[in-house]
């Protein structure tokens with residue numbers, strides 16, 4: 186009988202997950218096929234990642250200013266015009282146009298609050314960390330511009346406490362800027378608990394307001410009224426870095442780096458069965474997932490890739506290889522760019538086992554607030570593990586899908602929905618495998634050692650659990 | 656008039672009392688936690704039921720809002736910058 190690698194019993198409990206130790210150091214790597222139209226501003230290969238090679242303190246202010254110049258003096262209306270012309274979309278996962286958040290926040294009452302979310306809760310994602318650690322000034326420039334667009338003079342940068350946090354690098358960068366006398370807003374660095382749902386926008390906003398880093402139930406968008414009562418804009422670190430680039434190269438040149446459906450370049454993180462998991466690449470134009478993997482030396486499509494995060498969508502390797510990493514192209518496969526994670530499943534590994542590990546982890550990462558999420562996710566994880574083990578009955582599938590339907594849309598945040606999406610995509614893409622497992626004949630692949638660096642599912646959950654949220 | 660109903664899943668403790676008063680408007684899952692079946696209610700009779708359910712919910716999780724509070728209709732309060740031309 187096969188044993189699942191990450192069921193609760195197989196791992197020692199109570200050990201806090203050391204996310205750091207699971208991955209190699211991030212590598213900043215330019216990808217060559219990016220258009221030369223940004224050549225004047227730095228390495229013609231990339232936009233956000235262009236510049237000097239990775240160094241411990243990140244790119245210094247002198248180097249940054251010599252490459253990009255100071256932030257152009259644009260007023261709020263000008264920045265909003267840039268946002269509108271570029272149609273910059275959020276890169277944290279939701280893909281929501283930034284201009285709509287900004288305009289909504291300006292419509293509402295009171296002074297808006299601006300939070301740059303660099304917490305990157307997705308355990309294998311590295312793009313925001315790489316950006317903050319290696320190009321801190323580009324991110325800060327973008328945050329300053331967004332503050333101008335909102336007419337606010339304070340920016341909160343939210344990070345997670347652990348996992349190689351770039352907090353010290355950002356602090357050094359901020360003090361350099363102050364010495365240099367740059368016209369910046371006031372910066373405030375906030376560090377919160379390192380948990381999956383703590384990076385959700387309402388959790389971040391609530392934590393910054395002095396509460397726990399758990400999602401809030403909201404009847405109005407944060408941009409209308411955040412936990413503090415003020416309109417709150419939470420924007421991802423990569424998104425604001427793009428804004429800094431747009432202000433320099435112009436929305437047209439920036440847009441032409443992408444496809445018409447998803448303008449601009451895009452940062453992705455490779456993980457799973459690649460030579461250097463944790464590598465961050467910048468993809469532009471019609472760069473395919475195959476191109477990204479070929480950069481890491483892969484020559485043939487893998488068995489499958491999980492796109493957009495752990496709670497993402499599985500796509501068969503053959504299909505994914507040819508697919509540009511753009512919103513429209515991924516949509517054809519039922520996938521979304523999400524946080525830009527590309528997790529590679531090699532041939533010979535078992536997608537059902539990997540999914541079961543992920544679902545168990547995600548179930549443990551519930552914020553323990555909403556009944557159906559607390560009760561339903563562990564049950565779904567049980568089912569996924571039973572399928573992977575080959576001990577699930579065919580009848581169980583109907584129950585499981587009914588459970589998934591009940592869980593969908595039941596929470597205050599999108600966490601349960603994301604888990605259901607992952608499960609549905611697994612049942613859909615790996616139908617043949619599921620049928621074999623249901624017949625009690627899991628393939629040999631289910632003995633394959635774990636491929637994806639899923640943290641241990643060892644968080645105790647339950648209502649009223651207030652540990653680790655402050 | 657129409658109202659919007661929401662159940663705050665964080666406050667909801669699965670008493671299922673709301674469903675006693677407004678069974679058509681609430682789906683209960685296997686644990687008794689409610690999920691709204693119809694988000695917008697406009698029949699006066701159903702509005703009454705929804706309001707009763709809201710009053711009966713011991714946790715204040717059942718929320719009935721008049722639609723006029725919607726984002727789209729929310730009165731725009733002036734903001735220091737919003738008076739500038741947006742272009």
Ligand code: SF4
Pocket residue numbers: 382399400401550551552553554555556558559595596597598599600601664
């Ligand atoms: S749905 Fe789950 S993760 Fe989201 S707030 Fe509720 S309990 Fe927390």
Ligand code: SF4
Pocket residue numbers: 662666667668669670671672673674687688689711712713714715716717
């Ligand atoms: S009565 Fe209130 S607490 Fe009970 S199920 Fe309905 S909404 Fe939830």
